[in-house]
Amino acid sequence: MVTWQRAMILWFQHKVDILESHEVLIRSVRTSYSAPAVLRLRYYIKPKTYRRVRLCRENIFIRDQFQCQYCAKTFAYKDLTLDHVMPVSRGGPKSWKNLVAACHKCNHKKGNQTPSEANMPLLKKPEPMKWTPKFDMMARIKNTRDDSWTPYLQMQFT
Ligand SMILES: [Zn+2]
Numbered sequence: 001m002v003t004w005q006r007a008m009i010l011w012f013q014h015k016v017d018i019l020e021s022h023e024v025l026i027r028s029v030r031t032s033y034s035a036p037a038v039l040r041l042r043y044y045i046k047p048k049t050y051r052r053v054r055l056c057r058e059n060i061f062i063r064d065q066f067q068c069q070y071c072a073k074t075f076a077y078k079d080l081t082l083d084h085v086m087p088v089s090r091g092g093p094k095s096w097k098n099l100v101a102a103c104h105k106c107n108h109k110k111g112n113q114t115p116s117e118a119n120m121p122l123l124k125k126p127e128p129m130k131w132t133p134k135f136d137m138m139a140r141i142k143n144t145r146d147d148s149w150t151p152y153l154q155m156q157f158t
Contacts, residue, residue: 007036016041020148037148053129055096057082063129064101070120071106081107085126086114096128 002010004026010016021034053059060082067074069083083102086092089112100122102110110118 002039004035007039008033010039011036014042019152022148038152053131055094055099059129060096060099061101063096063126064123067101067123068103068106069100069123069126070102070110070115072123073103075101075103079103083107083110085122087112090114097126100126 007016007018008026011018016039018036018038019040020036020038022037024035025032026035058077061077061080065074066077066080068080080101081104083100083106084092084094085098085100088094092098106120110120115122
């Protein structure tokens with residue numbers, strides 16, 4: 001994701017193609033341009049640094065694809081809770097490996113038990129999340145939702 005100013009510079013430098021534009025016009029002294037919405041890099045640029053993903057509620061939900069890790073149903077952000085696989089009261093840490101997305105019902109049902117005690121197996125083993133450009137998109141999408149991106153990201157914004 002880049003600002004529209006940066007997008008225009010990249011375009012003037014022939015580094016990107018503009019695939020989609022907004023209806024909004026950007027005016028310069030001589031002419032005006034449609035504001036770019038989707039760019040394609042002409043050359044692949046390798047990310048410079050490995051970025052760690054911050055451990056927080058939202059990122060756990062993104063890792064788990066908004067799916068309750070017990071009943072496998074998908075929920076909206078507001079209908080999900082963070083579940084400590086090993087309960088906090090029993091020394092369960094706040095970590096990528098001990099936090100999963102869970103719906104209210106499952107979280108309540110599991111209560112103060114481990115998944116095996118509650119007979120509620122986890123959908124998948126929780127692992128720390130690795131950063132990817134797609135992840136960055138999803139993490140920032142809440143404030144900058146843009147429908148013209150959808151076909152390129154192959155994901156749904158709900
Ligand atoms: Zn559930």
